[in-house]
Amino acid sequence: MTELVLAARRRVPRLPLFMWVAVAAVLAFSAGALYWNKSRPAESSGHWLTRQGAVAEYRREARSLDLASGWSWPAKLPFVRRGPDGAPMRYEAGFGAGQASIFWFCSWASTAVAPNRSSAARKRAILALPRVHETPLFTRKLLHDPSYYDEMIGKAGAGDTSQLVEYVRANCPAKH
DSSP states (O other): HHHHHHHHHSSSSOOHHHHHHHHHHHHHHHHHHHHHHSOOOOOSOOOOOHHHHHHHHHHHHTTOOOTTTTTOEEEESSOOSSSSSSSOOOBTHHHHHHHHHHHHHHHHHHHHHHHTTTTHHHHHHHHHHHGGGGGGHHTTTTOOHHHHHHHHHHHHHHOOOOOHHHHHHHHSSSOO
C-alpha cells in the first residue's frame, strides 16, 4: 500500500510555490467570473435611480434646506448619464438627497471658517451645523461613520475649527 502512495507522489509534478499561487488565482478569478456574469449583476440592497431620478431627489431635498447667506444651489449637477465604460449610470436611492445634504453642510461649514465673514456670522454658522442630523445623511443613515461629523461639529462648537477647515478644503466647492 505504501508503495502505491509513493508511486503516486512521484507522478505529481513538483511546481514552485509561485506557480501554485498563480494556478489558485486563475481558478478563483474564473469561479468569480462564472458567478458574477451579466445575467447576475452585483446589486446592493437598495433600489436604483437613473440620473434624472437622482437629480429629482437632490432638488426635492434642496427645497427643504436653507443655505448659508450668500450661497445658492448649483444650476447644473455633476451627475453623469453614462459611466466610463459607456453603460448607463445608476445611482443608489438616497444619493441625490445625500449630495444635497452635503452641499447644505458645506455652505454652513464654509461660512463658519471664512476669515472674511464677521464673528457673528461665523458663530451663527457653527450653531447651524448640528442641523445636519436632520438631513438624510443621518435620518436615512447614508453615512458610513457619522461620528466624524459629530466630532467635527463638537470641536467647532468648542472653538477648534481646524477639522472643519480641513473638511471644507477637501469636500466643499467654492461659494455658489
